[in-house]
Amino acid sequence: xxxxxxxxxxxxxxxxxxxxxxxxxxxxxxxxxxxxxxxxxxxxxxxxxxxxxxxxxxxxxxxxxxxxxxxxxxxxxxxxxxxxxxxxxxxxxxxxxxxxxxxxxxxxxxxxxxxxxxxxxxxxxxxxxxxxxxxxxxxxxxxxxxxxxxxxxxxxxxxxxxxxxxxxxxxxxxxxxxxxxxxxxxxxxxxxxxxxxxxxxxxxxxxxxxxxxxxxxxxxxxxxxxxxxxxxxxxxxxxxxxxxxxxxxxxxxxxxxxxxxxxxxxxxxxxxxxxxxxxxxxxxxxxxxxxxxxxxxxxxxxxxxxxxxxxxxxxxxxxxxxxxxxxxxxxxxxxxxxxxxxxxxxxxxxxxxxxxxxxxxxxxxxxxxx
Numbered sequence: 001x002x003x004x005x006x007x008x009x010x011x012x013x014x015x016x017x018x019x020x021x022x023x024x025x026x027x028x029x030x031x032x033x034x035x036x037x038x039x040x041x042x043x044x045x046x047x048x049x050x051x052x053x054x055x056x057x058x059x060x061x062x063x064x065x066x067x068x069x070x071x072x073x074x075x076x077x078x079x080x081x082x083x084x085x086x087x088x089x090x091x092x093x094x095x096x097x098x099x100x101x102x103x104x105x106x107x108x109x110x111x112x113x114x115x116x117x118x119x120x121x122x123x124x125x126x127x128x129x130x131x132x133x134x135x136x137x138x139x140x141x142x143x144x145x146x147x148x149x150x151x152x153x154x155x156x157x158x159x160x161x162x163x164x165x166x167x168x169x170x171x172x173x174x175x176x177x178x179x180x181x182x183x184x185x186x187x188x189x190x191x192x193x194x195x196x197x198x199x200x201x202x203x204x205x206x207x208x209x210x211x212x213x214x215x216x217x218x219x220x221x222x223x224x225x226x227x228x229x230x231x232x233x234x235x236x237x238x239x240x241x242x243x244x245x246x247x248x249x250x251x252x253x254x255x256x257x258x259x260x261x262x263x264x265x266x267x268x269x270x271x272x273x274x275x276x277x278x279x280x281x282x283x284x285x286x287x288x289x290x291x292x293x294x295x296x297x298x299x300x301x302x303x304x305x306x307x308x309x310x311x312x313x314x315x316x317x318x319x320x321x322x323x324x325x326x327x328x329x330x331x332x333x334x335x336x337x338x339x340x341x342x343x344x345x346x347x348x349x350x351x352x353x354x355x356x357x358x359x360x361x362x363x364x365x366x367x368x369x370x
Contacts, residue, residue, distance in 0.1 A: 012093070157185055
């Protein structure tokens with residue numbers, strides 16, 4: 001097995017926000033241009049990707065994983081390899097569906113490709129913010145019913161966005177599957193928590209449901225990092241979700257605006273685990289697509305303090321959490337020693353530009369000078 005081998009191309013089909021097929025959700029390169037599942041699975045494009053990764057070459061579109069591994073951190077490639085091992089019998093086991101950029105939030109770490117609100121705000125901010133953005137077409141969602149039965153052949157269906165639970169075609173797909181004998185599936189969704197009681201009723205018909213629940217700030221910081229909603233909104237939605245028997249993975253991205261709060265965020269997650277020990281996980285990661293929100297912009301003293309507090313908590317955490325938190329600590333230590341002045345300037349320009357547009361006083365919740 002080569003040092004660059006990845007099992008995702010042998011297991012996964014991923015629709016991006018425009019319906020183009022690729023190997024996984026973290027792939028950032030040029031895609032196949034194919035929108036038909038069967039054509040993609042048997043394409044020369046996918047065959048070439050497997051050959052490149054299998055021969056020790058770092059495929060350019062997989063740079064997110066390469067960068068993490070170069071920093072000494074785990075990546076999606078290494079995590080999936082640890083979980084599933086070497087896979088050579090190509091079979092569609094998982095289908096990922098990204099329902100465009102339709103979203104009801106404008107999280108600071110996000111971008112136009114993932115949020116329609118942010119797309120609007122970038123255009124308001126001026127050409128320098130969206131000069132490389134050509135817009136996102138979601139017309140492919142009109143063709144989604146053509147793929148229903150192909151999607152139903154997979155064991156695991158992943159949905160994300162944008163925010164999938166505010167997209168009609170997402171609910172339509174789930175409803176179709178419950179009405180046509182596809183309830184023997186595991187459904188996972190990446191969501192900000194915008195789910196309704198009616199959608200919960202549909203989801204409850206499947207074999208299992210797992211939610212990657214995005215949250216990168218608690219209490220007063222929540223409304224700063226995940227506008228326009230506040231902590232009361234989160235609490236109400238979270239209570240609804242916790243009434244279901246879903247496995248919840250609290251997904252937190254570490255970035256410049258929440259570095260100081262990471263230990264408290266972990267404590268909040270741990271309290272959830274104490275209440276629901278069999279239905280609670282965590283996944284901390286580092287921001288990738290927005291370098292002007294990177295952890296290394298925070299002051300070294302703040303980074304070191306959070307790293308120290310997180311490290312102290314590791315022995316008391318569930319064993320399945322410990323590697324992820326150790327990886328987070330490693331990321332914070334790396335950030336102290338790898339600062340980037342250009343990114344710091346870009347961050348301050350972001351605060352200056354988007355504070356008025358989002359109607360946010362960033363300094364009100366950040367304990368160090370911006």
